[in-house]
Amino acid sequence: MTPRPLACALALSLIAALAAPDADAQKRRGSKAKAKAPEISAECSDFYSAANADWLKTNTPPENSGSTSALEQLTTRARQQQVDLLNSSMSSPQGxxxxxxxxxxxxxLDEAAVERDGAQPIAPLLTRINAIRRTKDIAPAIAALHQVGIPVAFNFGADVDLRDLDRHIGYFSQGGLGLPDPAFYTRTDPETRELLGQYNSYVQQILALTGTPKDQVAAQAQQVIDLETRIAQASRPLSELRDPRANYAQVPVAGLGKQYKRLQLDAFLKAQGVSDDSVSIANPELFAQLDTLVDRLKPEQWKTYLRWRVGDAMAPYLSKAWRDAHFAFRGRTLAGASEPAPRQQQVLDAINLAAGPMLGREYVGRYVPPAARARAEEVAKQVRDALAASIERDPRLGAQAKAEARAKLADLRIEVGAPRRDLDYTVQPMGRGSFGGNMLIASTWHHREEMKRIGRGNADRRWDVLPQQPALTYDLPHNRLIITAAMLQPPVLDTTQPPAAHYGSLGALVGHELSHAIDHRGRLVDSKGKVRDWWTPQDVAAWQQLGNRVVSQYGAHGYPELTGVNVNGTLTRDINIADLAGVEAAWAAYQTAQPDADTASKQAFYRAWAGLWPQQLSADVAAQRAASSAHTPGKWRTNGPLMNQPGFGEAFDCKAGTPMQLTAEQQVRLWP
Known part of the structure; x- marks a missing residue:
């Protein structure tokens, strides 16, 4: 209603009289009062910049990568911890x-010894290959190379059985190619033809290093490419390999020997130590083709191919001539690297590849105090319970879906530090004389332990991440939360900070990951581990509506370091929803644990969340991530969830409508 002019004038006169006791004072202050706008604190304007001001001042993007962040620094610290552990193990090993x-x-690290060793580490393998005389000798040679961790002709590995998530089975899948995409062997565009020519030169270099006479190198390289082209023609496009369900087809082991007589897949399984009754072969046409190739191609061509595969696989661990050839093609041409990694990093990467679980076992013992592990488990359980309680307030899920979600969270396993099962560390002694030889010893051990995963009751035998690698993830097939040992340090868990900070950092990340148990991905596996969709069409529609709101809200945020570019709300939708869920669940857990928390403690919760995400990006890296990354930049991973949190507004006294406190109508809440 518009006030009448007279009433309005009287009201203004009264206000003026009360506000200004004398006319002179009014004149002295008038111009200043009119110019001054209501102040908004730094926290209520841009919490990310305010909370991370010191970090942002002291960190700039490194020249070689164009990015740095608090979590990248955590990864760097974890790598240095591994180096320190290996150095002490080298000088004074304990056990x-x-x-x-x-x-x-x-x-x-002894590069002089590596140089002296030359190609000696692979000499026994080459001798084994050169002993092939007849067609029937080819399949056992293939099996023997798989045993030492060098997959040839195809890949074989252990993974979850999609029909029974409590077990692992062996997967026969496509592989055996030296180029990363089967299409590279058949495309005719100029760029691909040029790449294939460079690949041919690399194959010639490796064959020459394995002892192939100079006048035979070109012809033998062409034999390798011919065989790989035949494999590629029977392989599926990479786009068809993205859906695990499309690459799963369980078949009985009985009969494999007759079906693939030349490949001898029954004998192959025995050589790997696998005695299970079924495997997966999703592309039987490929294995039929391989079976035919064993029969029809001359053994000499197979011998050339196998020598090449051994040389290519082991080149990074041999003398300089091998390493230079490998880097020139695989590092510079394929990966775009300008120079090889420092020697120390190369060796560390090799150890993590072949003996990662060994290093993880010792890392946990050295760097994870029992108190930190116990605190992480405590916070994770409280966040899980808070998430389960929040489901009751979920306006999107129906009664049936809520019941299934609660059941999944009730059965959730939380594993912190390292896998619950230890491995068998019985290994052939390594010694210090041969790095390449040690690589083969460790790879053989690693393959042996991987094969033990196959069978019922072995689904939780290991993680898909190593304890020494910072990771916090929800394992959907096994319904478990995994928090690695390397994650139990700042900025994720800082035991010197107040308890509230543990919820704001670790707790919010836990909530983020556990939301995947009940979101649009988690809906595909039920509480009993069965692969089925337990959402109704109404649940799906409600989730889509939520997603649309998140897409719209985040899509309005400008991308830091870039002008005129906004966050891709569609590309980052799932991560953003999980961030919202994580902060909400962690805040609920914290309020339950500390119902009488003071303002400073509440602020510590939110500052800990912000402390996870500070980053500095070059403009090039920012542009690349804006176009392709599913992760929102650090500024909006911090501010995005907090803008929607009434608790944040209360903790920092941010009024509704300020940048860091959306109005109630604008806020996106998962569990209002």
Missing amino acids: NVQKLLGDFWASG
């Missing part, structure tokens, strides 16, 4: 596993 690791490390 058999450290002795193995110390010798492995020392052999890799």
